[in-house]
Amino acid sequence: MEFEMQEQGFSTEMEYGTLQVCSDETYGYRPYQLLVSSVAVCSGGVLRKIMEKRRQTVHDIQIQTEVTRSGEGADEIQSIHLHFIVKADNINETKMEKNIEWTRKHCSMVQSVKDSIDISETFEIQTG
Template identity: 50%
Template sequence: MKFEMTKNGFVTETAFGELTISGNDEYGFRPYQLLVSSLAVCSGGVMRNILEKMRMPAENITIEVKEVNRNAEIANRVEKIHLHFIIEGPEINPSRMDKVLELTKKNCSMAQSVIGSIELVETYELKE
C-alpha cells in the first residue's frame, strides 16, 4: 500500500476504490476507526467460519461497537474495545457459544495483534 498526503489527511487506492484517512472525521476515516473496524470485521469473519465448521451456520451477524476507551493522557491511545455480536440463526446452540467466542479471539489475526496493548471484550446475544 502507498499513502499520499492530501490537504486534510492521506489517501490510498485499493482494489475497491479510494480510501481517505484523516485525523478529522469531516475529511475521512479516522485512524482509530479503521483499527476498531479491522478488529470487528476480522472477528466477525472468523466467527462466521467457526459457526459453519461447528455446523451452526449464522444467517446474519451484526457487530456493535459498544465501547472504545481512549487515554487522552497518552496520545489518545486505544486501551479498550467492546465488541457485541448479534447472531441470528435457528441452528445456533447457546451452550457452544463460549467456545465460539474463545476460538474467534484465538484465530482472529487482528485480535492476536493487539493482545497485551488493547483490552478486547467480546459479548454476544442470539436472535432467532
Template identity: 50%
Template sequence: MKFEMIENAFETETSFGQLTISGNDEYGFRPYQLLISSIAVCSGGVLRNILDKMRMPAEHISIEVKEVKRNAEIANRVEKVHLHFTIKGEAIDASKMDRVFELTKKNCSMVQSVIDSIEVVETYEVLN
C-alpha cells in the same frame, strides 16, 4: 499500499476504490475508526467461519461497538474495545457459544495483533 498526502488527509488506492484517512473526520476515516473496524470485522469473519465449521451457520451477524476507551494522557491511545455480537441462526446451539468465542479470539489476526495493548471484550446474544 502507498499513501499520498493531500490537503487534509492521506489517500491510497485499493482494489475497492480510494481510501481517505484523516485525523479530522470531516475529511476521511479517522485512524482509530479503521483500527476498531479491523478488530470488529476480523472477529465477525472468524466467528462466521467457526460457526460454519461447527455446522451452526449464522443467518445474520451484527456487530456493535459498545465502548471504546481511549487514554488522553498517552497519545489518546485505544485501551479497550467492547464488541457486542447479535447472531441469528436456527441451528446455533447457545451452549457452545462460549467456546466459539474463545476460538474466535484465538484465531482473529487483528485481535491477536493488539492482545497485549488493547483489552478486547466480546459479548453476544443469540436469536433463533
C-alpha cells in the same frame, strides 16, 4: 499499500476505491475508526467461518462496539468491547461461548493488538 499525502490527511488506492484517512473525519476515516473496524470485522468474519464449519446456519451477525480511550496524551485506545448479535440455527449458549473463544484465538487483528488493547466480547443469540 502506499499512502500519499493530501492537503488533508493521506490516501491510498485500493481495489474498491480510494481510502482517505485523516484525523479530521470531515476529510476521511479517522485512524482509530479503522483500527476498531479492523478488529470488529475480522472477528465477525472469523466467527462466521467457525460457525459455518460447526454446521451452525448463520443468518446474520451484527457487531456493536464500545471503545475506551485514555483521554490524555496520544488518546490511545485502551479497550474495545465487541457485542455480537447472532441470528443462527443449531446454536446455544455453550456452543456460542466456544465459538467466541475460537474467534479470539484465530482473529489476526485481535491477536495483533491483544497485548496493548484490552479486547472483550459478549453475545446474544437470536434464533433463525
